[in-house]
Amino acid sequence: MTQTWDQNELRARFCHALSEMYKTEVPLYGDLIDVVWEADAKALHNSQDAGANIINPDDVLPSRHRVERHGAIRLGTAYELSTMRRMFAVMGMYPVGYYDLSLAGFPMHATAFRPSTQDALSQNPFRVFTTVLRMELLTEKTQELAKRALAQRHIFTPKLLEILDMVDKKGTLTPAECTEFIKNGLETFRWHSKATVTLDEYMLLKAEHPLIADIVSFPSSHINHLTPRSIDIDLVQQLMLDHGMPAKERIEGPPKRQCPILLRQTSFKALEETVFFRDASATFVKGSHTARFGEVEQRGYALTRKGRQLYDRILDRVNAEAEELKLKGNDYEQLLKSHFKLFPDSLLELRQQNLAYFCYQLTPTGERVAKDDLATDFGSPAVYLQALLDKGILKYEPLTYEDFLPLSAGGIFNSNLGDVSQSRQLIMSAEPDLDGFQRSLGTHIADEFHLYAQMQQESLLHSI
Numbered sequence: 001m002t003q004t005w006d007q008n009e010l011r012a013r014f015c016h017a018l019s020e021m022y023k024t025e026v027p028l029y030g031d032l033i034d035v036v037w038e039a040d041a042k043a044l045h046n047s048q049d050a051g052a053n054i055i056n057p058d059d060v061l062p063s064r065h066r067v068e069r070h071g072a073i074r075l076g077t078a079y080e081l082s083t084m085r086r087m088f089a090v091m092g093m094y095p096v097g098y099y100d101l102s103l104a105g106f107p108m109h110a111t112a113f114r115p116s117t118q119d120a121l122s123q124n125p126f127r128v129f130t131t132v133l134r135m136e137l138l139t140e141k142t143q144e145l146a147k148r149a150l151a152q153r154h155i156f157t158p159k160l161l162e163i164l165d166m167v168d169k170k171g172t173l174t175p176a177e178c179t180e181f182i183k184n185g186l187e188t189f190r191w192h193s194k195a196t197v198t199l200d201e202y203m204l205l206k207a208e209h210p211l212i213a214d215i216v217s218f219p220s221s222h223i224n225h226l227t228p229r230s231i232d233i234d235l236v237q238q239l240m241l242d243h244g245m246p247a248k249e250r251i252e253g254p255p256k257r258q259c260p261i262l263l264r265q266t267s268f269k270a271l272e273e274t275v276f277f278r279d280a281s282a283t284f285v286k287g288s289h290t291a292r293f294g295e296v297e298q299r300g301y302a303l304t305r306k307g308r309q310l311y312d313r314i315l316d317r318v319n320a321e322a323e324e325l326k327l328k329g330n331d332y333e334q335l336l337k338s339h340f341k342l343f344p345d346s347l348l349e350l351r352q353q354n355l356a357y358f359c360y361q362l363t364p365t366g367e368r369v370a371k372d373d374l375a376t377d378f379g380s381p382a383v384y385l386q387a388l389l390d391k392g393i394l395k396y397e398p399l400t401y402e403d404f405l406p407l408s409a410g411g412i413f414n415s416n417l418g419d420v421s422q423s424r425q426l427i428m429s430a431e432p433d434l435d436g437f438q439r440s441l442g443t444h445i446a447d448e449f450h451l452y453a454q455m456q457q458e459s460l461l462h463s464i
């Protein structure tokens with residue numbers, strides 16, 4: 001597609017419009033943004049007081065920092081997913097990573113639509129965690145009801161579909177069409193308090209799983225949370241509690257470390273909202289639904305497959321032990337911390353043991369060295385690289401993790417559902433279905449490890 005519009009700019013504008021809409025829909029989300037701002041200002045202040053230069057003030061300047069990093073939606077059908085894929089592509093967001101949520105007991109799987117190059121990520125990193133219902137994991141009765149309800153809804157406006165067709169055909173968008181795209185795109189994510197099902201139907205869906213009810217019962221695929229990032233998520237958690245916000249019990253992901261890895265996230269719990277259900281006489285019955293919340297994330301280093309396997313192994317062990325000993329709250333956090341001592345916590349070890357991905361750059365010394373001098377044969381690439389680092393010709397910094405974690409996502413889903421039994425055998429024994437997901441999507445999902453490895457490789461090729 002030869003673009004006549006700037007995808008990065010369109011994504012930034014869409015993200016901003018979505019944030020404004022969500023703040024009016026869920027005012028507590030606006031309060032959360034203020035808390036994040038307060039926490040980051042404090043963290044910056046503390047680091048400056050300590051004379052440390054750990055935090056780059058540039059990172060917390062309002063314009064760059066206060067953009068949302070991600071949001072999440074939940075879809076019901078292959079048509080909805082493939083159309084969403086077309087819509088996100090217009091904003092330079094592509095499916096990366098496959099998340100099997102049956103691991104966490106949900107009849108769903110997911111991908112993240114996100115910018116896939118470092119340049120696009122640095123211009124605006126907004127991504128959308130997109131979950132899709134797996135019909136085959138529902139009981140027959142629920143399947144029938146879910147299919148019927150989903151078949152009659154239209155989550156995209158006719159104008160949006162027209163714009164998508166035009167982009168496919170002509171590959172162009174005028175500034176006016178970009179504005180129309182944003183206006184119509186927002187409609188897909190807007191909350192509607194009038195359900196498309198009756199209260200009885202809603203109860204049936206909810207009894208099988210509250211997420212099925214959330215996905216199936218409404219006329220749009222409402223955005224269910226937005227997520228700014230913080231430079232001190234522990235402080236945000238504390239401040240949420242201090243301000244009396246209904247904070248989730250714990251921060252998901254790895255414990256606080258010297259070298260942060262992957263992703264840590266917390267949220268305020270979803271609010272109970274009034275919903276009007278249809279009834280036979282075409283009037284509406286008042287009820288309620290719990291779905292929408294606000295979240296905060298703090299991102300660390302991207303791990304290699306080897307690093308990720310170590311992370312998963314440690315976490316599995318922690319969870320098995322915690323279950324056996326029935327550890328919760330602070331005891332769980334202590335256990336997590338102590339097991340994570342196994343995960344190296346210095347840049348040097350992370351690099352030498354090939355646990356994380358890095359971006360390499362020539363140092364000022366390196367810049368002065370002639371290319372020919374770099375080409376000396378040091379043996380294997382790893383030895384050669386080490387020699388360039390030892391000589392102070394190259395420097396490196398970790399790549400940031402841009403993706404999600406299925407178990408952390410499960411924790412986020414869970415704390416926003418209330419008490420749900422998740423022991424349904426059908427779901428827990430399900431196999432991942434990447435092929436099925438890609439078929440519905442109409443394209444391939446990019447492998448996140450491949451993208452990081454490519455970025456690392458490109459940085460090396462660029463430098464030497």
Ligand code: OOG
Nearest residue numbers: 072129404408409412413
């Ligand atoms: C998605 C939950 C996953 C995250 O940050 O891990 C997620 C949802 O609640 O629909 O957004």
Ligand code: NI
Nearest residue numbers: 071072227295
């Ligand atoms: Ni999230």
